[in-house]
Amino acid sequence: MTASITNGLLNHGDAPPNYVDRKDVPELMAPPSPTVETIKLALEMAVRAPSIHNTQPWRWRIGDHAIELWADPRRHLVSSDPQQGKLIVSCGAALHHLRVALAVLGWSAAVTQLPDPDEPDHLATVEFAPHQPTQTDIELGAALLQRHTDRRGYRSLEIPAGYLKTISRNAATFGAVVRHVPESLRLRLVRPFQDAVTRHAEDPDYQLELAAWSGQRRTADGVPGSNVPLPHLSDPIPARVFADAVLIDNHVDADAAEWMVVCTPHDDRRSQLRAGETTSALLLEATRLGLSSCLQTEPLGLPELRDDIRSAVLYDCAFPQAMIRLGWVPTDSAPLERTPRRAIDDVIDR
Structure with a gap:
């Protein structure tokens, strides 16, 4: 199953584009970047992260060579999360999901946290570099697609x-x-x-x-x-x-x-x-x-x-x-419905 999931992911995104490595022509030495389609696929995986009350309190800005993660204070739960701590934790979960998604799609993520002191809602900037997915990357990418919150009772089987x-x-x-x-x-x-x-x-x-x-x-x-x-x-x-x-x-x-x-x-x-x-x-x-x-x-x-x-x-x-x-979920437990997510274009600022 892992192989099929991985093949589906990798077929969805383009391999790192070829670029001219000619040191005598500096203007042609722009760093490689994933395609827009690959970035959108990575973000579709990132927003599967859990968030308080599934508010999905994040915004994403796509630049030429980076993705910016912004908190969305319009989705702040004043009574459940008065200090916004859980809102930021939710955004951090999406940031890590993005790391995993990019890795399985062939890109490493260099993350700068809170890059602008004057913009506290600008939580992170993510830059890219080509990356060969490892077996762990592939397994975590599969886990990202499978993970969901299960509030039911668990088995009496102990966890090692x-x-x-x-x-x-x-x-x-x-x-x-x-x-x-x-x-x-x-x-x-x-x-x-x-x-x-x-x-x-x-x-x-x-x-x-x-x-x-x-x-x-x-x-x-x-x-x-x-x-x-x-x-x-x-x-x-x-x-x-x-x-x-x-x-x-x-x-x-x-x-x-x-x-x-x-x-x-x-x-x-x-x-x-x-x-x-x-x-x-x-x-x-x-x-x-x-x-x-x-x-x-x-x-x-x-x-x-x-x-x-x-x-x-x-x-x-x-x-x-x-x-x-x-x-451990009981073996006779029925599968849960997928928790809803907003369309990816609704959380992207271009």
Whole structure:
């Protein structure tokens, strides 16, 4: 399957164009660049990245020799994400997805983060160079196409410790740290999650925002009810309650899910962008290993609950930016519908 996916991707994009390498004619020595069609294909893969409430809060600008990533503050969720931290993490995830997409299409990505201090919404500039895809590139490209958020219960089959170490090690190369939450500390996540659900249930602004970004009315963004299971009252760490949940989840056994926290020593915009890339790398590595995943961030939108997690789980050594639940989906689980995405031309500024 990996080979067929890869062939489909590579056939879609052009190989690096030939160019004249004549040192006596400098004007003919422009660096090679991918075609517009290749760039659009890479961006179509990049926007498959997860984002808070599937808001897809990014804009892309295509230049002659680079792609610029911009945050889209018009898609800021004021109640769920008051400090815009999760918006920037979402954009960082799309940036890493773009790296993976370009690599499998034959281009390396040189990323400059926050290139303009006067434009804080200009998050990154990505320049290109020809690149021969490796086997890892191909496998991560396949994982990018396969990954999706699965909020259902997982199997009681434990995840090998080696898998968790591999995921943490490979994801942490992008500037953030991945911390596994062992069973002895997992109870410390329960109260912040439960408190977040209780407080949000009593917050009319949050409920209006949640209703606007989830349910059956969303067609190009937001969280569709068809991918949201009804809440399990027995879950000690509850998931966010979206609108119009209709997904049937018959899994009733206690699962062996593991929890990972993506964290950073600082809490500025650059740290959040790095956390987003690390989150994407974690999710794709987990998918490559056959695991399912669910990104959960609800308590992180409430400063005091985020501080609780920072103290109780991270011992005040780092700021939590994202939390991921990993596990094995039951073998009899039905495939999920694909989460919607906006048309690529709707997120490109030329």
